[in-house]
Amino acid sequence: MFSRLRLRALAVLLSCGAIFPLQAASQPEGHFAEQQLRHIATYFPGRMAGSPAEMLAADYLQHQFSSMGYESNKRNFNASYQYRSQDGRLTPGNVTATSVIAARAGKVPQQIVIVTHTDTYLPLSDSDRQHNLGGLTLQGADDNASGLGVMLELAQRLSKVPLHYSLRFVALSGEESGHQGEQDYLDRLKPEEKKNTLLVISLDSLIVGDKLYFDSGSATPKAVARQTRDRALAIARQYGLAATTSGEARKPPAEDLFDKAGFPLLSVRAANWDLGNKDGQQQRAASRHFPQGTSRHQASLDNLAWLDRWLPGRITQRTRTTVKILLPLISELANPKSAI
Known part of the structure; x- marks a missing residue:
């Protein structure tokens, strides 16, 4: 029964999604990213690692990349977690997660x-469920349909650009349960692939945070930081777009594994480091509509209806800003006058 329903739903979604790449090139920057963000959040809520929604989302992403002309494939891997019940008992769980990789x-x-x-977030305790964290209803519009939407527009617009350096787009699963998708990706890299990776650009939670940050990893050489982070901020100034950096001493947490593995990194995410939080997790000042200063993992907040109501125009603004900065940056990096 599930198989028939899944195939029927997939056929509908793919037939709707197949027109997107043909429309994107004629639209303003960010329009396609917003369209994809809304599509993914609406049709694939509860994208927990190993869930039916995650599998459908992976199929959808692979179809999108393939329709753009990329060589695309899915990678399954085993992800594990511990579930804590009300009495403190831990129960191990295992799922098969699916990442999608596209290359040109x-x-x-x-x-x-x-x-x-x-x-999206997989509830790890009875307490998580009682507080409506994660679960089947979490759209994850900010975390992280926003990153997927921007990635898909970048892939579409770069699909016909001549390339000196190769491009790879990686949509990981298992990230909300200890960055297991990152670890699986890194474990599978061959020595020559590691050597040939010049830069990793990480996209995460681009909407709710007060400011859009471009940050380099601690392992990123200063020369590469100038050509990536500093160049991104220069492009933002050129177009009058709001963007900043958290500074040399403070590194956002999303980059841990790629940074620890020694890859040059450019992290792009929205937060608010000026609030005094040490880990960059607080996205904005606490308010009536965002009581904890974050929407992360909260099904009642990280959804399109809530964000459109209490942050009107933000989705359009941020998708446009992110694409308008990253598109020329990646185009320059992929066809440099001199190598990175």
Whole structure:
């Protein structure tokens, strides 16, 4: 029964989604990203690792990349977690998560990797469920349909651009349960692939935070930071767009595994480091509509209806800003006058 329903739903979604890439090039920057963000949040809520919604989302993403001309494939991997019940008892759980990878070869094998995550939060305790964290109703519009939407528009607009360096787009699952998707991706990299990865651009939670941050990882050479983070901020100034950096001493947490593995990194996410939080997790000042200063993992807040009502115009603004900055940046990096 599930198989027939899944195939029927997938056929409808793919037939609707197939027209998107043909429309994107003629639209303003950010329009396609917003369209995709809304589509993914609406049709694939509860994208928990190993869930039917996550599998459908992976199928959808692979179809989108393939329709743009990318070589695309899905990667399954085993993800584990511990569930804590009310009495403190821990129960191990295992799921099969699915990441999607799309690539387009340039003149040389060295590559730029754009990475984000597909999955929404998987409740890990009775307390999570009581507080409506994660679960089947979480649309994850900010975390992280926003990253997926921007990734898909970048992929579409870069699909016909001549490339010196290769491009790889990676939509990971299992990120909301200990960055297991990142670890699986890193574990599968061959030595030559590691050597050929010039830069990783990480996209995460681009909407709710007060400010859009471009930050380099701690392992990123200063010369690369100038050509990536600083260049992104220069492009923002050129177009009069709001963007900033958290500074040399404070590194956002989303980059942990790629940064620890020594890859040059550009992290793009929305938060508010000026609030005094040490880990960058607080996205905005606490308010009536965002009592904890964040919408992360909260089904009642991280959804299109809530964000459109209490942050009107923000989705349109942020998708436009992010694409308008990253598109010329990646185009320059993929076809440099001199190598990174």
